[in-house]
Amino acid sequence: SQQGEEDPQALSIQEGENATMNCSYKTSINNLQWYRQNSGRGLVHLILIRSNEREKHSGRLRVTLDTSKKSSSLLITASRAADTASYFCATENGGFKTIFGAGTRLFVKA
């Protein structure tokens, strides 16, 4: 079964607004990663947060992790049209097996 579940499935916002995406997972993890995918292209790694971390920042991205609730959130601040993409969380709980969530499709209107 899928490890990560994301909501919302789709999100449409205006340029300049913030976008928040959430990810929930079921089992214990070693780390959680967020990836971006432009339509029909490969995935681009955005940020990795380890199970002993609670928050990480990278540029306009802020990721939080709550292991007690088995959830994570990705916040994109001051969104741009170029942020339009699908965003996936991915969990890793040992070894090589990274399991991706269903993804959130973000559309940023100029």
Add this chain to the structure above:
Amino acid sequence: DTEVTQTPKHLVMGMTNKKSLKCEQHMGHRAMYWYKQKAKKPPELMFVYSYEKLSINESVPSRFSPECPNSSLLNLHLHALQPEDSALYLCASSTPPGTSGGSLFTDTQYFGPGTRLTVL
């Protein structure tokens, strides 16, 4: 160089054809992965190679045959595919567990652009 390359970009094949997908990286990563992704779905892990040895096979049908001829190359040989095998096939690489500063955990995976496969 943090690039993973995949060829071809697009492939159309019949159900009786034999074709191969290729993936290459020069980041010194010793773990390489094949994923399958259907439209509007997340990537699904197919195979993992670590130090050129098959580590994970996620119960993939035998019509998909992976090969890792050296530490930089990963192939996926295709034979007698079905139309439902049409998808985006993604290759990725990373440092294997135990080699990322002593971490036991998989490091960031770097993905190629994918091969769009259509089976007629």
